[in-house]
Structures are given as C-alpha cells and as structure tokens.
Amino acid sequence: MKLTTKLLAATAIVSATSAGAVDLEVMHWWTSGGEAAAVQEFATAVNENTEHNWIDGAIAGGGDVARPVMVSRIIGGDPPAAFQFNHGLQAQELIEAGLILDLTDVAEEQGWEDIVNPPSLLDACTYEGRVYCAPVNIHSWQWMWLSNAAFEEAGLEVPETWTEFVEDAPALREAGIVPLAMGGQAWQQNGSFGVMAVALAGLDNLLAVNRDKDASVVRGEAYGQVFQAYADAREMAEGLDVQDWNQATNAVITGEAAAQIMGDWAQGEFAVAGMTAGEDYSCLPGLGEIAILDTGGDAFYFPVTGDPEIEAAQKEMAALMLSPEVQVAFNSVKGSLPIRGDVDLTTVNDCTQKGLDLLANGDTMPSGNQLLSPDTTNQLNDLMTEFWNTPSMTAEDAQERYAQIIEQAS
C-alpha cells in the first residue's frame, strides 16, 4: 500500500501552471450524425476564432447518462469548461450553489436582451437577475408528422387538424395502416400527451397546470377531454411495436403508419430518407388545432473554475456561440431554429418555414423543462407510460393521478 501511494504520488502529479491558450473541455450528448456535424460547427468556430482548443467530451445516451458525469466532475473539483443542459430548471441547483459562472457581463456587452428571441429563452437562463447560461437553439415538441402516401392509399385527403385525423383513423385501419405511430419510451408518451393537452385544452389551461400547478384544472372538463382523447389514441397506435422514436418516424416514412406526434427533430429523419416536406410528408404544428410552439432546446453552462484565464476563455466561447454566423452554421446543420430572430438559415423547407413564422409572430410558450422540475417530469413520464400501456386503466384514473402529481409539485 505504501508503495502504491508513492507510485500514485509520482504518476499523478500534474502541473498547476498553464499557458495563454486554454484547452476547453466541452461535454454534451450530441453524438448522432447531424448532431455531431452541428457540434463540429461550434468546435471549428472556437478553434479558428480564438486561440483556445475545443476538447470534445461527447457522451451519448441523452441527459440521463451525461448529467451524472457532468455533475460528478463539478463535485470532484475538476469541472469541464462548458457543458450542455436543456434550458429550464435542470441546472438551477448548480447555480444556487454558486458553481456556475456568471455571464451577465457578456450578456450585457453582447446585448443578449435585444437579440434573443423569444425573450423567454434568456429568462430561462436568468436567476435572480443574473445570466448563467448561453441558449443556442430552439426545439419544439408541438408537431404532428403525416405520411401523404398513407392517406392516399386509404383514399383520404391529408387531414389539417387532429379532429379530422381522428375521423380518418377507421378508414386508415381498414386500409391496413396503423393510424398513429408511437414509440415505447416513456418520454415519448408523456411528450405526446403534452402536445395534445395544449392543442385540445388550450394554452391557458396548460399554463395553469404546468406553471401555476393548479390541480383543479387537471380535474376539470377541458383536461378530461384530453385524457379521453389520449385513451382513444392508444387504440390508434395498436399494431406497431417499436421502441425508439425514430423507429416510429420510420414507420411514417415507409407509410406503415399514417402519423406521429413528435418534436421537430423528427424532420431530420425525413430528410435522411430523402423526403420532401409538403410532397412526401406533411406537418401540423400544434396538431393543426392551435398555432403555437414551445421553445425548448439546449443551453451551455460554464462551471466556475477559479482560474481567470479559463474564465476569460469561457466567456469568449459563450459570446461566440450566440454570434450570428455561428448560430446560422450550427442550426442549419442541427435542424433546429436559431435563438436570434435577426438571422436567416441557409436551408429552409416548408415545415421549418412554418416554425420560423410562428416564432416571428411570437406564438410561443415555455417548454415543459422550463415549467416543470425534472422530478415532476419524471413522475409524469411514469404515469403516462403506464396509462398508455395499460388498456384497463381509464382516463379518469389517469386524470386523478396526474392531478395528484401536480398537487405535490412545487
């Protein structure tokens, strides 16, 4: 043991000094083709425009896998220079504990208040008047993707609203098409419910529940209809056993299924399959019932290191990520929308244009991550996946249990 200790001491001593250029280790969970290409835009920007080096710390598997790694590194006193979280309440505790770098001076210098659109994105980064994160993109959930071929085969017009879609469902069944594609994972099922809730019960009710935690609204009639609609949707999805969301999207691409409720990231799959928006597939923001998109997405946080040189480099990086060129380059590749209203994306198709128009009109709402704590989201995921997969569970049961979770949420 003594020898081991000595060896360790000899091998593990690292120099405390560092030179002018800083290695910036950046942790994120963007690893698939399009995502990785998008991160490359950031890395290139950092490597070319600054003297610093981007050290990539990619960890696939989403936030659940990557988050403990990031938090461990912070607790262990060896934090990465920057890390990605979804914007919202996920990092609030780290900010409260004083572990995240205050970017307020960068935000003021760069005028983030004026350029970030919608402003709620910057609010999500702001805690007690100070700015702690750099939002980089917008993703929204409120989309339904439809296969034009499937409806054609069933001899139907592509529906314009959810209500029309529900009416078409029996005819689709008769044509041997699964009306609604749904993956097996909890977040997909809870996410779809959220989309249906805002489309069918309206924005005011949704905000009353998600923001004000008003359980009586959940128990009310408007939400009751949503639960009923969701229960009916279970039958529409029968006959397709897929796990991942992109397998479900693939079923829509092949025409095996007619439609899927999924966020705008699904569009990447259609693009990869060589399909054209408007011709091969259609999209209905807000399920065609309501013109609104949420403004979820990703933000970068910069841990406190206590080293002024690293701190300066971190701030440089934050400013760079929001600069117009980088925003365009990144979001064009990622398939997400830019967080500033004053830039144009290089490639825009029908569906992206619909999204941009909604953003420009201010038809936006805060995302689930911004309103509900991760803990509550987790509970709702569990409930909705149980509901979705248990045919014997009635809409009323689910409604009551949903209300109880909202009651406990703070």
Place this chain on the structure above:
Amino acid sequence: MADIGTLNTMKAAEDPVRGQLDGPRGARPKRNLSRRNIMLYGVLIVVAIYYLLPLYVMIVTSLKTMPEIRLGNVFSLPKDITFQPWVKAWAEACTGVNCDGLSRGFWNSVRILIPSVILSISIACVSGYALSKWKFKGSEVFFTLLLVGAFIPYQVMLYPVVIILRDVGTFLTDIWQGTCGFFTSAEGSCRGRVQLFGSLSGLVIVHSIFGMPILVLLFRNYFASIPEELFKAARVDGAGFWQILFRIMLPMSLPILVVAIILQVTGIWNDFLFGVVYTRAEQYPMTVQLNNIVNSVQGTKEYNVNMAATLLTGLVPLAIYFVSGKLFVRGIAAGAVKG
C-alpha cells in the same frame, strides 16, 4: 525452504496417475459412442446453438447494408457482403466532433486495463489468502462489510467515491507539499498536486475497489478449499505468510486466477460508467466511443455499424478467453488444486 519446494512434487509423485491426467477428471465415460455420449454431445450442441445464435445475428448484420437490414429478417444471410461497417466502426464513426471511430479509445482502454487488472487481482489474491488461512479476530467482520459492497449498485456510489477521491487527493497533496517543502527550500518547486479524481490512477483505484468484493470472495473460498494439512506442514517447516503464498498457494491457483482474470478483464474492458466519470475526455476508454456509436438518442441508428463496433470491442476479452482456455487445462495438468 527447500522442504516446501519439494513438498509439491512429492505430493504429486505419490499418485502417478495424476501426473498423466491432462484434463477433466469427472467420471469417465465408458465408450466413445455409447448412447449416453450421443446424448451428452447432443445436449451440448443444442445448447451451443442457443449461445451462438446471437453471435451469428451480430456477424450477419454487421456485413449487411442498411437498406437490407431494414427489409429482411435478422437471420437471413447478407446478399452483398460489405465490410464498410467494420471500417466505419473502427476508424470513421463520429463521436461528437472526433470522427475516428473506436480506434481513438483503444489504447486508452489498454492503459486502463493492464494496471487495473494487475492491482485488483493482486490485492484480492493476498486478501483472500489472508482471510482464509491467517484469520484474526474481526477479519470476518470486515469481509462481511466488503460483501455488502458487492450488492450496491455502482451508480449509487458514484458521488461518494467522487468525494473520497477528491478528499484523498487533497490530503495526499498536503503530505506531498509538506514533505517536499521540508527537503527543498526553493520557492515554488512544490507546486505540483496529487490528483486522483479525473486521472488514470484514480480510475485504477476505483476499478480495484469495485472489483474487490467478488474477487476476494473468489480467492478466499478457493484457498479455503485447499487442504489444511498442506498449510500446516509448511508452517511446521517455518514458512511465513508470504513464503506460503508464493511457494504453495499461488502455484495451485491457476484455475481460479483464470476465472479472476476473465472476470476483471471483461468487467474493466466493458466498463463505461467509471471510465467516463472518473477520467477526462482525453483518457476516455473505448466503451465511451462504443456507447456513443450504439446509444445515440437522436438520429438514425446504423445497426450494422453498431454490431461491428460491438464485435470489435469484444475482441480483447474474447482473445483472453481463448488464451485462458489453455491455462485452465494446464492448471489441472500441473497436479494442482488438491493435496
């Protein structure tokens, strides 16, 4: 000393039959093609098919193109064989901004594997030996505590271990700077610090810690089944703790060493969680890249590349299994195990 050395050979010489045996020693089947033998091989072959089926699926899939995978069933043979997935998995697949596939982490994995396996098995072997043959009051209490550790999900210990590594690192830094400052007067020559968290040595320690419960149990129970007479004879001859370990116990432990190596090589090589939490991006093992290739949440899944990557990652443990097979047999041939 000499006595102990000859003890083994003498024991072996007592039974001439044993020297000739070069393999298994269960009941000997009577005839080569008896009905019982046909049944035996029949069962073994059927079971082997169950074990080989997924491997077949993996290999076949890794040689198909993506369009073919989307169409056919998983068991069909590839129509046009392509090795592109293998090339991609090894050298081209992107994980984040680095597009050099698994090759990036391979040597990191080796650098993690070798010291971790050696350290963990050495500690466990010595501990198991002490626990079985040199018990003292309380040794079994500690052993029971250690056993409880085998049942704790690793993820629960994530943060406590981070904190322990951080604090031990700080503590060792203080000692280092203290002793260093004592011997050198030059200002600033003692600024180095001991970093356990986020370094290779920290990871090696973590692997040794979490491998310990099962390994110590393995060695303890193995040494416990070595006859006491042998041990006592050596004691009477005046051999001490280490002499008995190196002269008598270790030469007899080949089969269990093989099991321990299989266990550790596989566990450490396939470890993802510790590698990613307790090191930094430059030192990530291969499994981090494997995870990034296989486990991407968004975007299309390239199943053929996934399978090729998996098989590539599994090659090192598989190679160890092949080599260890020989050792398994040789351990018996040496007339070991029993007295």
Place this chain on the structure above:
Amino acid sequence: MAIAESADTVAPERSAPQKRPLRLFRNLSSKIALIPMIATAVIVFMGGTIWTVVYSFTSSGLLPRLNWVGLDQYERLWGTTKWIISIQNLALYGICSLVLTLVIGFVLAAMLDRKIRFEDAFRTIFLYPFALSFIVTGLVWQWILNPDYGVQGVVRSLGWESFTFNPLNNPDIVMFGLLIAGLWQGTGLIMCIMLAGLRGIDDDIWKASRVDGIPVWKTYTRIIIPMMRPVFVTAIVLIASGIIKLYDLVVAQTSGGPGISSEVPAKYVMQSMFGGQNLGQGFAASTMMLLSVVIILVPWALLEFGGRKRG
C-alpha cells in the same frame, strides 16, 4: 474425503503454538496484507452506505445537500406504483435467474468435466457472451425477439401463421424476455467457476464411488455438490449481486416497458437520481435495496462465521 470439513476449520493462530506478547502484533503480516481490503470495506462501502442512508432523509435534488425532510422520501417511495412493480419484477427475475443460472451453470460444467472432446471449443462458446456488454446483449436480443424480424417472423414465414412469441411487447411475460438474454450472458461465467471447482475434486472420490457402485447422478448430488459448497457460495453471491444491480440490460432491451411492466429497482434508483434529479428519492430506494441485502447477508454471515467459533 477430509477436504470438506478441514476446508476452513482450524485457524492457524490456534493450531500453531505462539507466545507473542501483544495481540495487535500477532499475525501481523496478515493484518498488513488486509489493509487495502479493510480500507475499502470501511471507507468506501461502509462510509458510502452511511452517506447514502443519511442523504436519503434529505430533499437533495441534483446535488447532495442536507435539507432534512424526515421520512418523506420513503413515504413517496412506497406510494409509487412503479417501485412496487419494480420489486415484484426483481423478485420474479431474481428467483428464476438464480435457480436457472446455478442449474445450467453446474450441468454445463459437469458435462464439460466428463472428459469430452472439444472441451475448449464448448467452454469458449458458453463463455463468450460474457465478453459482450449488457448494452449490446439487450440490443441483440431485442432484435431476435422482435415480432416482425426475429423468431416469430421467421416461424410464421415457414408457414405456422398463428405462432406467437412476442415477449418484449407483452407486459405479462416481458420479464422472461429479459431472462432469456440475462441467462445467455451470465451462465458462462458461472459454468467456469463451477468447472474450476469440479477440477478441485479429488479423483479418488470418483474412483471410490465407482467402486461402491454409486450412480453418477447420486455422486454429484450427495458427494460432489456438498464438497463444492464454497464454490456455490461464490457463485450465488456473484449471481445475486448481478441480479440486484440489474439495470443496463433492462435499459437496452425494454427501457422498462411496455409501460412500466419491466421496471427494476436499480433503474428506479437511476431514474430518480439522474432523470428526475431527485437524489433523495434515489437514495431512499437504494437504502431499501441495501436493507434487504443486509437482512439476507448478515444472518448468513453469522451462521457461516459465528457458528464455527463456538464449534
């Protein structure tokens, strides 16, 4: 034949007469040799466990913090359907997995030990799945059990149209779908351990039982297995610890679905700690898991170690 009883009876310090003055220095080499193990057991496992238990009484979210909330986390835990289902699933999976792994592992080892040809090849075949990570095991079996492309699809295409084998999408039997994959991955190692144990059995015992005309199966059940007790203990601990920690396989193969029908406790812990950013809830769940382990392990340890001192 003396192997079984002599295995761990006589402690050396009692057998060899010694007249050392200080108890602390008696058996000193052994004590020094055990320092790393003791440090691990006390600092990491005991310390970590106490730390976990302490924080299970707090409302820690993303970071461990000492905001006491008493038993709130436990109340919520036991009021959660998912946790109850997780425990039931683990019990079902655990019993099946423990019994089947032991039986299959031992039978395979016994077969390989019968001087067969190609022992090397068979051993490697049974062992190789252990080289593959659970992530991949889950993925491959997810495919093979896929109703359209896997076993069911193939059998149907052969003409048996009504054949149904779709465990991963049937909440009632999904745990068996996991079991098939788990056994495939884990039995090889247990077989190796059993084989190492069988190789430790004296050939004289086989000779003696043959002379006495005892049937082979009886020799195994009456003589060999009792002699291999330490080996079985090792195997059981290894299997049981794997069962308790069952997580990666579930995530890769079913992600707990359909719905929550294949959830397991370790996944509940992980999901609470890192998905829900509610460390307190995760710690409460893992405390319950640890408690059940201690309830099983400590009586066993007392029996194993305590009984001998009196004897």
